Amino acid sequence: MGSSTSDAQALTSFQLSKRIGLTLCVLCLFFASIADYFLYQSLVSKDFGLIDARMQNYQRILSHAGLDKLIEVIEQEQVDSELWLIEISDPRGRRFTNQNLSDESLLRLTDPRWPVLNTEKNRWLVRNEVSEGLSFTLGLGSLERQEQQVAYRWAMLFTLLPLILISLFLMHRIHRHALHPLRDFLRTSQQMQQQTDLHQRFRVAEPDTELGQLAEQTNRFLDTIERLFNGMQASLDNVAHDLRTPLARQRLRVEQLLMQPSVQNDPQTFEALATISEESERIEKMLTTLMDISQAETGTLPLNKQPLDPEAIALQAIEVYSFIAEDKGCEIQLKSCAPCTLVADELRLRQVLLNLLDNALKFSPENSRIELSIRCTDQHTIISVQDQGCGISEEDLPHIFDRLYRGDKSRGSKGLGLGLSLVKAVIEAHGGELRVSSTTEAPTGSCFTVSLPASGLLS
Amino acid sequence: MKLLVVEDDPTLLDFICQGFREQGYTVNGLSDGHEALLLAKDQPHDAAIIDLMLPGLDGLSLIRELRASGHNLPILILSARHTVNDRVLGLETGSDDYLTKPFSFIELQARVQALLRRRTDSQSNTQISTSLQLADLTLDRISKKVTRGETLITLQPRELSLLEYLLENPGKVLSKTMILEQVWDYQFDPQTNVVDVLVCRLRSKIDKDFSPKLLHTLRGIGYVLKAED
Incomplete structure (x- = not known):
């Protein structure tokens, strides 16, 4: 159990790193996009500046030297047609072009709403101006812009990626480091619970930190719990001691009287004393059983766990009740599958089986059958006792494990009303489970099922 | 036989001492651990009954001291505590x-006798008799044959071991707890009284058709096998 939980812990710290890393990536991507956008905008406005400068230059040449001179100048410049788009036209038609544009594209060029013209190869930034009856169109291709953008993006990638990776790694380290005390904390508390060892305390390495304070606070809690726990045990011991001694006195005194001939010859006194003796025995049994239940429920019942053969113990228990079963004409059958071992306290397991058989026999009609079956799975040993008795009524069913509760049908019998409470407490102290299913409709009967962990931790 | 009884409750101490004196034992009763240790070192005793909770020196320390000083008398611990740990601790000490x-005095007495007998047995190595008898009831321990007069009685194993236990202690009252422990080797009592049922069956086999009756119930105390009423 411990290892799986601490794995979960490690996973959680890993998940935390993953989540933060993801957020970091998204944020980086977001800021890189914004930067990318602004870069693009600044490139575009720079390009428009270039276009405007050229435009002014051409118009100046046009106004000083005329169109022919301008065309001559343009041709002399040998402008790269991939980089620059130059169109000059008058109402009669095209006067100069360095592109081979489709008509549709040409039509679009004159539309001032579109500062961008997409052609097959290029994405032009376009300016249109009319001067001295001529329409000037200048466009700057996207090649340079793209190159710059790509260069920028690579630069971004090469700066941000290592940054993200390094920060992720650091974050993971920090998490591990920060969670280390918590993991220690977890391990110690798991140990405490598994070994029911209340003497252990958490190590307080740095009392000023939050974790240190948490550890100190938890230690104070544990002090209180330990004190209460020990106090409870001590008071149980004291109660037991204080009750047992007067009970012992009473019993010895009564026995002494019962053995005297003068008392034995007086039937009335003898009967009264015998009843007192029997009742004091009953009180003693109740006291012992109540203490056992309390101890089992609080986890203070000493359990001497060892590997056992459940079948052998079941056979012993059946043997104890064989006479009573025979007198009642009942048959107790043992059904068991492959031999198996379970780890439990032998005396307590016997007690559990005896109590369950006792209970089953008590409610079995004459000439009926009781079936005790043992089944083993990988994790559990399941022992069930099924009778053909009158079943448990629905009102009684939720209460049958309550101390001193007795259903209508058991009120007349001799028991203490503690058997099933004890069985439940003992089974749960072993880390097991006790279930009951019962029906009052024919075929009637109750089935008590004990499920014990097959390999309980050896104490 | 000389017993040392150390018990802090004066009433219990009186009961125990008086009970054993009636049975012919010499008893030294004390309620203080230190005094008991001094007395035990001073005089030899055949057995000791020691309560765990004592003023002065507690029971376990007293036993340790006694054993350390070479006293090997049989010791029976008496305690109000009731956990397996105490049991183990007590026996290991x-x-x-x-x-x-x-506890029942009968049981205490039986246990003390058993301790004393175990001691004499191991010292003198006496032969256990092969056949037990009371009135006309006979049990042959080797052939496991039970006869009442001329009649052969068939008993089941548990009935047989109960009868054997009763015949070993003729005239002595045996409590249910003792029978349970002897016959089934069980330390605690199942709720329904299996002892009652077993005794009842044994009685129907050895007493029902015969006279005089041998197996008697002493209500509130236990059972006894004796010839005369």
């Missing part, structure tokens, strides 16, 4: 038996 309060 060097005591020979353990009884929890409240």
Whole structure:
């Protein structure tokens, strides 16, 4: 159990790193996009500046030297047609072009709403101006812009990626480091619970930190719990001691009287004393059983766990009740599958089986059958006792494990009303489970099922 | 036989001492651990009954001291505590038996006798008799044959071991707890009284068609096998 939980812990710290890393990536991507956008905008406005400068230059040449001179100048410049788009036209038609544009594209060029013209190869930034009856169109291709953008993006990638990776790694380290005390904390508390060892305390390495304070606070809690726990045990011991001694006195005194001939010859006194003796025995049994239940429920019942053969113990228990079963004409059958071992306290397991058989026999009609079956799975040993008795009524069913509760049908019998409470407490102290299913409709009967962990931790 | 009884409750101490004196024992009763240790070192005793909770020196320390100073008398622990740990601790410290309060005097007496007998047995190595008998009831321990007069009685194993236990202690009252422990080797009592049922069956086999009756019930105390009423 411990290892799986601490794995979960490690996973959680890993998940935390993953989540933060993801957020970091998204944020980086977001800021890189914004930067990318602004870069693009600044490139575009720079390009428009270039276009405007050229435009002014051409118009100046046009106004000083005329169109022919301008065309001559343009041709002399040998402008790269991939980089620059130059169109000059008058109402009669095209006067100069360095592109081979489709008509549709040409039509679009004159539309001032579109500062961008997409052609097959290029994405032009376009300016249109009319001067001295001529329409000037200048466009700057996207090649340079793209190159710059790509260069920028690579630069971004090469700066941000290592940054993200390094920060992720650091974050993971920090998490591990920060969670280390918590993991220690977890391990110690798991140990405490598994070994029911209340003497252990958490190590307080740095009392000023939050974790240190948490550890100190938890230690104070544990002090209180330990004190209460020990106090409870001590008071149980004291109660037991204080009750047992007067009970012992009473019993010895009564026995002494019962053995005297003068008392034995007086039937009335003898009967009264015998009843007192029997009742004091009953009180003693109740006291012992109540203490056992309390101890089992609080986890203070000493359990001497060892590997056992459940079948052998079941056979012993059946043997104890064989006479009573025979007198009642009942048959107790043992059904068991492959031999198996379970780890439990032998005396307590016997007690559990005896109590369950006792209970089953008590409610079995004459000439009926009781079936005790043992089944083993990988994790559990399941022992069930099924009778053909009158079943448990629905009102009684939720209460049958309550101390001193007795259903209508058991009120007349001799028991203490503690058997099933004890069985439940003992089974749960072993880390097991006790279930009951019962029906009052024919075929009637109750089935008590004990499920014990097959390999309980050896104490 | 000389017994040392150390018990802090004066009433219980009186009962125990008086009970054993009636049975012909010499008893030294004390309620203080230190005094008991001094007395035990001073005089030899045949057995000791020691309560765990004592003023002065507690029971376990007293036993340790006794064992350390070479006293090997049988010791029975008496305690109001009731956990397996105490039992184990008590026996490991060097005591020979353990009884929890409240106990029946009959049981205490039986246990003390058993301790004393175990001691004499191991010293003298006496032969256990092969056949047990009371009135006309006979049990042959080897052939496991039971006869009443001329009649052969068939008994089941548990009935046989109960009868054997009763015949070993003729005239002595045996409590249910003792029978349970002897016959089934069980330390605690199942709720329904299996002992009653077993005794009943045994009685129907050895007493029903015969006279005089041998197996008697002493209500509130236990059972006894005796010839005369």
